[in-house]
Amino acid sequence: MTLAVEAGMTLQVARQHAAAAGLSLPILLGSEASAQIGGVVATNAGGSNVLRFGMARSRLLGLEVVLADGRIWKGLRSLAKDNAGYSLSQIFAGSEGTLGVITAAAFQLTPLPRQTVTVLAGTQDIGAALRAFRRLRSGSAETMVAAEYMSRAAIKVSSSHRFNPLAAALSEQDGVLFEWATTSDTADFEPVILEALVVALDQGDLIDPIVAKNEAERLAIWSLRDTIGPGQGDAGYSVKNDVSVPVSQLVELVERGKKAVLEIAPMARPIVYGHLGDGNLHVNFSPAAKADNLRLQEVEADIVETLADVVDALGGSFSAEHGIGQSKRHMLAQRRPGVEIDMMRHIKAALDPAGILNPGKVL
């Protein structure tokens, strides 16, 4: 039920290794063909199944790490429980290579799902999407693996990039994607999910749901979601934000965030989508017209900071799953309490006193 792999292996290959043993490494990234295990751990990667399985750190059991002093920590244990001292693996997860170089990782696996139900539905706005999510999840918390929101603008850029008939089926509504999975091959799974779905329809929060009848239809639904990123690239310069708030604040995030940004950047067109169930949305902006490309680019920093102000006011994070790197270093220093930054600096100094590991990143 565990898998230990070298850091240079791609997530895709690692997942194939798990599947060959009849098991799942439930970290689901669009970039799995290029994402390497070392990076997945070092950035505490998120993805589309965080709702059910947590971020990369929740799957992590042990690590092998080359330290700043050249020594190798052989901590590749495969234990569900190990309270012998501080959890060093958890310190390296999400540290973006600034505390050590991860060379191998051990993960907890889960049995492979045997039945999956994937639904795409129209929804009036983020508020309706959230109500439907909450109602559906309260009766299927253990099997709901994904809950993704797509504004109608996001759907539009997606289907402009790659034609998808599902975009038209949503008839100019926002969209919401739910997926459920169970390891049971005997449970009468789909009928129970659809029964709950009918209740959500009766409440008016979901419209015209499409239930994938086979894997091809399932992939078409996911393609609509996964093509938003590439699609936004066609629409000119992209200002990207990866922010999170408590799920209860999602409506405020979208309303206040768009309003605040449009006040300072009226030429910006919001492209909002993301992981509804995690309170993690990509509140992105494209130019309203091609002619606005340069003007949008010029106010990028203002847009990012304006949105981050809204996020901070709602108790959120300006970096939900993408990390700090170089470009958000100043934001970390400015937006987190001094005492927090001090602790991070002390930990950095403790494990990399000469500052030789990934210099100029995070802190």
Place this chain on the structure above:
Amino acid sequence: MTLAVEAGMTLQVARQHAAAAGLSLPILLGSEASAQIGGVVATNAGGSNVLRFGMARSRLLGLEVVLADGRIWKGLRSLAKDNAGYSLSQIFAGSEGTLGVITAAAFQLTPLPRQTVTVLAGTQDIGAALRAFRRLRSGSAETMVAAEYMSRAAIKVSSSHRFNPLAAALSEQDGVLFEWATTSDTADFEPVILEALVVALDQGDLIDPIVAKNEAERLAIWSLRDTIGPGQGDAGYSVKNDVSVPVSQLVELVERGKKAVLEIAPMARPIVYGHLGDGNLHVNFSPAAKADNLRLQEVEADIVETLADVVDALGGSFSAEHGIGQSKRHMLAQRRPGVEIDMMRHIKAALDPAGILNPGKVL
């Protein structure tokens, strides 16, 4: 879906707060009436639902901590995703008060379960229990919340302490307790579980299963398990071990562990039980006869070290969920690689340079 509470609140009261909102804080400890939230986090508590919900750190979203320099870190965020710098909450979780004093914690909650199935069955030995566990879990990974093993010796001390008719029903076999829970009130839950159970019976790994028909019967099953600890107290001096190994090594742990200890302490009677699904067993020892009480006590240190040698050889941990404290400090220093201890010392020095926090513990 989150709960922020003060560190002095008991786990029981915190769980009641969650339940009043229709939600669950899925940390299940026998000691919930006395265990305080600060301690639950500081020790990264485990318990009976780790199989499904992970240890305390997996529920943890944010913390408020008083630091060694007297400053207060207000990190009580309630975000499922926050990759803005190092995860400080994860560093304090399991640090046993040696890095800071936790004063409040925010947790991720889950919807309350609406159907529960609890089964007690006889089983020939840990190997048969493990085969049944694996087969059952492969088709119910998302709903199996507990898988507990009890050797026949453990069952005997339990029912001697508090009479339990279920002990006789197991007819001198080892016992295994499985519990499943779903948030669905519409799924046909129990029949699917029982169908899987029949397969395990056909394979001969489980014998005479008892399915709880109501909450009273469920509590009677759990009482048999939870009374092992108090029951062992009646049997004279107790040598307690809280160890974990990869689940695949559980049979070896029990066989080799008992053999090695009985060689140096023939007067010891093994009392083995614990969290099968987590690879975490309590491999305890009582005196074979009352007259052996003092002799057992005299060889306690040898027993603990002998068992730890077996655990180390199997890639396990000599401290699965109970932590280090004072009594296992020397074991941490001796049994973990020097590079690992060095890292822990550097982190300790970074956050508590004068060593004023819980001195003499962990390191």
